Amino acid sequence: MKMRGDRWKWTLGTALLVSAALTGVPTRMQAQEKQHVVSLDDLNKDAAQRAETRRADEASVRELVSSEAGQTALQAVKVDYQKVDKAIGQLSDADLAKIAARSRQAESDFAAGGFKSTLIIVIILIVVLIVVLSLVF
Numbered sequence: 001m002k003m004r005g006d007r008w009k010w011t012l013g014t015a016l017l018v019s020a021a022l023t024g025v026p027t028r029m030q031a032q033e034k035q036h037v038v039s040l041d042d043l044n045k046d047a048a049q050r051a052e053t054r055r056a057d058e059a060s061v062r063e064l065v066s067s068e069a070g071q072t073a074l075q076a077v078k079v080d081y082q083k084v085d086k087a088i089g090q091l092s093d094a095d096l097a098k099i100a101a102r103s104r105q106a107e108s109d110f111a112a113g114g115f116k117s118t119l120i121i122v123i124i125l126i127v128v129l130i131v132v133l134s135l136v137f
Contacts, residue, residue, distance in 0.1 A: 050093070058096065060103050064126070070123050077127060079131065
C-alpha cells in the first residue's frame with residue numbers, strides 16, 4: 001500500500017511539473033516576441049541628441065562670453081573667464097538652454113544693429129546668472 005501511495009505522489013508531482021512547464025512556455029515565448037515600448041536605438045538616438053543640444057548650448061554661451069563685448073563685460077564685473085567657463089559646464093540642461101537662448105538673442109540683436117552697450121549689459125546679466133546658478137546648485 002505504501003508503494004502504491006508513493007507511486008501516486010510521484011505521478012501527481014510529475015504531472016504538475018509538466019503542466020506548469022507547458023503553460024509557462026507560451027508566456028515566456030510571447031514575452032520575448034513582444035517589442036519593448038521604446039527600442040534601444042531610440043534611446044541611444046535620444047541620448048545623443050540631448051548631448052549634442054547641450055554641446056551647442058555651451059558653445060553658444062561660451063562664444064558670447066569670449067567675444068570682445070563679452071571680455072569687456074567680464075572685466076566690468078571683475079570675473080575671470082575661467083570661472084565662468086567652469087560654471088557653464090556645471091549648469092543644468094534647463095538652465096543652460098535658457099541662458100543659451102538669451103545668448104543667441106543678444107548675438108542676433110547685435111548683428112541686426114543693436115547697441116554695443118546694450119549687448120554688454122546683457123552679457124553682464126548672463127555672466128551673473130551663470131555664476132549665481134552654479135553657486136546655488
